[in-house]
Amino acid sequence: xxxxxxxxxxxxxxxxxxxxxxxxxxxxxxxxxxxxxxxxxxxxxxxxxxxxxxxxxxxxxxxxxxxxxxxxxxxxxxxxxxxxxxxxxxxxxxxxxxxxxxxxxxxxxxxxxxxxxxxxxxxxxxxxxxxxxxxxxxxxxxxxxxxxxxxxxxxxxxxxxxxxxxxxxxxxxxxxxxxxxxxxxxxxxxxxxxxxxxxxxxxxxxxxxxxxxxxxxxxxxxxxxxxxxxxxxxxxxxxxxxxxxxxxxxxxxxxxxxxxxxxxxxxxxxxxxxxxxxxxxxxxxxxxxxxxxxxxxxxxxxxxxxxxxxxxxxxxxxxxxxxxxxxxxxxxxxxxxxxxxxxxxxxxxxxxxxxxxxxxxxxxxxxxxxxxxxxxxxxxxxxxxxxxxxxxxxxxxxxxxxxxxxxxxxxxxxxxxxxxxxxxxxxxxxxxxxxxxxxxxxxxxxxxxxxxxxxxxxxxxxxxxxxxxxxxxxxxxxxxxxxxxxxxxxxxxxxxxxxxxxxxxxxxxxxxxxxxxxxxxxxxxxxxxxxxxxxxxxxxxxxxxxxxxxxxxxxxxxxxxxxxxxxxxxxxxxxxxxxxxxxxxxxxxxxxxxxxxxxxxxxxxxxxxxxxxxxxxxxxxxxxxxxxxxxxxxxxxxxxxxxxxxx
Amino acid sequence: xxxxxxxxxxxxxxxxxxxxxxxxxxxxxxxxxxxxxxxxxxxxxxxxxxxxxxxxxxxxxxxxxxxxxxxxxxxxxxxxxxxxxxxxxxxxxxxxxxxxxxxxxxxxxxxxxxxxxxxxxxxxxxxxxxxxxxxxxxxxxxxxxxxxxxxxxxxxxxxxxxxxxxxxxxxxxxxxxxxxxxxxxxxxxxxxxxxxxxxxxxxxxxxxxxxxxxxxxxx
Ligand SMILES: [Zn+2]
Numbered sequence: 001x002x003x004x005x006x007x008x009x010x011x012x013x014x015x016x017x018x019x020x021x022x023x024x025x026x027x028x029x030x031x032x033x034x035x036x037x038x039x040x041x042x043x044x045x046x047x048x049x050x051x052x053x054x055x056x057x058x059x060x061x062x063x064x065x066x067x068x069x070x071x072x073x074x075x076x077x078x079x080x081x082x083x084x085x086x087x088x089x090x091x092x093x094x095x096x097x098x099x100x101x102x103x104x105x106x107x108x109x110x111x112x113x114x115x116x117x118x119x120x121x122x123x124x125x126x127x128x129x130x131x132x133x134x135x136x137x138x139x140x141x142x143x144x145x146x147x148x149x150x151x152x153x154x155x156x157x158x159x160x161x162x163x164x165x166x167x168x169x170x171x172x173x174x175x176x177x178x179x180x181x182x183x184x185x186x187x188x189x190x191x192x193x194x195x196x197x198x199x200x201x202x203x204x205x206x207x208x209x210x211x212x213x214x215x216x217x218x219x220x221x222x223x224x225x226x227x228x229x230x231x232x233x234x235x236x237x238x239x240x241x242x243x244x245x246x247x248x249x250x251x252x253x254x255x256x257x258x259x260x261x262x263x264x265x266x267x268x269x270x271x272x273x274x275x276x277x278x279x280x281x282x283x284x285x286x287x288x289x290x291x292x293x294x295x296x297x298x299x300x301x302x303x304x305x306x307x308x309x310x311x312x313x314x315x316x317x318x319x320x321x322x323x324x325x326x327x328x329x330x331x332x333x334x335x336x337x338x339x340x341x342x343x344x345x346x347x348x349x350x351x352x353x354x355x356x357x358x359x360x361x362x363x364x365x366x367x368x369x370x371x372x373x374x375x376x377x378x379x380x381x382x383x384x385x386x387x388x389x390x391x392x393x394x395x396x397x398x399x400x401x402x403x404x405x406x407x408x409x410x411x412x413x414x415x416x417x418x419x420x421x422x423x424x425x426x427x428x429x430x431x432x433x434x435x436x437x438x439x440x441x442x443x444x445x446x447x448x449x450x451x452x453x454x455x456x457x458x459x460x461x462x463x464x465x466x467x468x469x470x471x472x473x474x475x476x477x478x479x480x481x482x483x484x485x486x487x488x489x490x491x492x493x494x495x496x497x498x499x500x501x502x503x504x505x506x507x508x509x510x511x512x513x514x515x516x517x518x519x520x521x522x523x524x525x526x527x528x529x530x531x532x533x534x535x536x537x538x539x540x541x542x543x544x545x546x547x548x549x550x551x552x553x554x555x556x557x558x559x560x561x562x563x564x565x566x567x568x569x570x571x572x573x574x575x576x577x578x579x580x581x582x583x584x585x586x587x588x589x590x591x592x593x594x595x596x597x598x599x600x601x602x603x604x605x606x607x608x609x610x611x612x613x614x615x616x617x618x619x620x621x622x623x624x625x626x627x628x629x630x631x632x633x634x635x636x637x638x639x640x641x642x643x644x645x646x647x
Numbered sequence: 648x649x650x651x652x653x654x655x656x657x658x659x660x661x662x663x664x665x666x667x668x669x670x671x672x673x674x675x676x677x678x679x680x681x682x683x684x685x686x687x688x689x690x691x692x693x694x695x696x697x698x699x700x701x702x703x704x705x706x707x708x709x710x711x712x713x714x715x716x717x718x719x720x721x722x723x724x725x726x727x728x729x730x731x732x733x734x735x736x737x738x739x740x741x742x743x744x745x746x747x748x749x750x751x752x753x754x755x756x757x758x759x760x761x762x763x764x765x766x767x768x769x770x771x772x773x774x775x776x777x778x779x780x781x782x783x784x785x786x787x788x789x790x791x792x793x794x795x796x797x798x799x800x801x802x803x804x805x806x807x808x809x810x811x812x813x814x815x816x817x818x819x820x821x822x823x824x825x826x827x828x829x830x831x832x833x834x835x836x837x838x839x840x841x842x843x844x845x846x847x848x849x850x851x852x853x854x855x856x857x858x859x860x861x862x863x864x865x866x
Binding site for chain 2: 223422452511
């Protein structure tokens with residue numbers, strides 16, 4: 001990939017970000033097309049593992065590849081798969097929480113709110129804040145690439161993400177100091193990336209099986225317009241599930257054959273890595289070897305929960321560890337893996353059928369099937385997709401790259417660089433309000449084109465009532481309890497009137513990002529009512545602002561830490577240089593002057609060890625440089641004289 | 648069916664650049680957006696004659712053309728007003744397109760244009776419908792208990808045929824609509840209301856794993 005400078009000269013560049021469950025990428029597009037932005041430390045590396053590792057105290061240790069390498073040794077403080085948590089509450093995550101190696105805590109104890117956080121040391125981090133750290137790193141890549149500030153971004157989300165998950169993603173952007181000008185759906189982005197070189201007219205199915213989510217979208221491409229006809233999928237279904245299928249198998253077999261229950265996060269993390277490797281190996285080969293050494297502290301005690309099992313300082317260390325390790329070993333065939341994967345893959349295939357039904361299309365009407373996401377590398381997945389659409393999938397682009405490239409294309413559309421293409425998307429879920437008896441009154445149906453709008457009339461029950469509360473829901477089920485509550489919207493400022501007289505028109509608008517906006521108007525008085533939202537699973541505007549400020553403050557701390565290191569390094573360099581000069585040319589100085597300089601060198605060395613004040617160190621260094629100046633001049637003329645005599 | 652002539656757009660000019668306007672919501676020349684200044688019908692929006700019979704190709708083309716003009720993505724760098732207006736106009740455009748594209752919603756919309764009421768506002772259905780639906784539902788139960796895939800297919804075909812004939816009936820009644828809907832309108836509403844019953848029967852049938860297997864090919 002060649003490094004190009006951004007072509008729009010006046011405006012800041014807009015970047016496209018694929019904020020993935022497993023990896024995140026950043027891209028942009030110019031007239032030549034979309035390009036991925038590489039890791040500044042390795043120009044062949046485009047994937048930033050979506051992992052943040054923390055010190056026990058709660059400060060960030062590493063982000064990305066390095067963070068991932070800490071996963072086994074620091075399972076409790078290495079945070080991965082945060083996309084599975086974003087915009088969700090504890091009630092949604094009972095299943096997910098069991099799989100994570102790190103613990104989840106409730107973030108807000110307010111009534112009606114269910115927000116989770118990861119607890120590290122004394123600090124709690126919401127999934128939004130952790131996602132923001134990943135975004136900051138990608139932003140850094142982009143800023144180094146463009147050599148200028150980057151403040152605007154397009155971020156992709158799974159098509160099946162609900163309003164809370166979309167808002168939370170946008171909030172993560174805000175915390176990272178990015179103006180998220182557009183949230184786009186991942187399968188739609190993929191179609192954009194592919195569509196660039198495609199024929200003028202085509203019906204495309206995008207099968208997007210990523211680490212944590214599954215989407216199927218069917219699009220019609222005509223006159224440069226990408227029109228989403230239908231979308232379906234599952235935010236609880238991804239390649240992670242296949243990994244956990246394997247982990248479950250290994251765990252059961254270890255329990256059966258060795259009588260050990262695995263409870264340690266470190267061993268679970270090892271099994272996770274093993275499962276990922278087995279899955280990848282079986283994509284290329286028919287058989288994979290599974291082998292894991294269980295530490296003696298685990299097996300020696302026989303059955304029962306053992307924790308912590310891996311402790312390098314523990315009693316089982318040294319040579320004993322080598323002799324007492326129990327090995328769990330087996331071969332697994334592709335056939336066995338496919339049998340295990342079948343139920344999950346079945347679910348994706350059923351969703352494909354539903355999407356075709358919504359679009360009123362048959363497999364024969366689909367011109368192209370595009371594969372997106374790492375899980376589509378699995379041969380069995382490809383085989384099933386080929387069967388359901390009765391055609392071989394198209395895989396010209398790297399499945400892990402295609403969403404980011406599409407986000408880059410959308411960024412260039414918004415920047416006005418690319419004007420011949422337009423995206424028309426749909427809302428994945430029905431929107432409704434809770435009615436009497438806990439039922440749902442649907443206002444906007446799933447697969448409606450966005451932006452879309454619906455209005456509903458409300459009135460008061462009591463004389464003089466000035467506010468009304470509405471529970472807004474998203475989902476396909478008939479009962480409010482089975483749908484996702486987006487939050488309670490309180491309409492305030494209704495002019496006091498007898499019960500039933502106010503005519504309150506509430507407008508629900510889902511914008512092009514799939515995000516809900518609510519406004520209300522009392523029709524008799526013409527007064528706008530204010531809408532207060534208590535987001536069930538999201539952050540308030542104030543919370544986002546506070547987190548943004550905190551993130552900025554931490555960035556400044558980090559920056560001053562960097563600054564201090566720089567000042568110390570420069571000081572050290574100057575002191576060493578001065579010492580060499582003293583050694584070589586000190587004889588030219590007055591003895592008193594010489595002593596003074598040597599004393600200063602020692603003083604400054606000591607100060608550099610104890611002082612954390614970068615300003616002071618810098619000031620003292622400048623003073624010292626001035627004091628050394630006469631010696632430096634003498635040294636210079638002496639050197640010239642020596643040179644002259646040599647000639 | 649009385650065909651209203653397409654609205655006279657040619658007389659209208661853009662207040663911004665004075666170019667001739669080709670539609671009601673945006674200027675093709677300077678890309679300005681306009682709040683629709685009078686109640687424009689869904690048909691007028693797409694420059695199509697009002698009526699049940701519709702050229703779907705023309706509708707789709709007109710929709711894409713207008714969407715290109717008013718979609719908020721075109722105004723990402725625009726003023727607050729433009730972005731708000733683009734969102735509102737796009738919502739209106741999407742509503743109009745989805746209404747006209749679907750035969751049931753289109754017929755219902757025609758009813759409201761002629762003074763209503765809509766089908767949903769009066770819940771009447773054809774007299775024979777409920778007995779017919781009961782009978783089909785019994786057959787579905789029977790097929791389910793037997794697990795007989797051939798009778799599933801037969802039922803699917805039968806219900807789809809009834810649904811199609813109802814759409815033909817709707818089309819015929821729409822062609823007779825003229826002025827106030829009256830008795831024709833009443834018959835039309837009955838047919839429109841019966842569509843939901845057929846759709847429910849079809850999804851009942853599809854809810855069974857046997858009929859689903861026609862979609863998800865077994866490995
Ligand atoms: Zn104009």
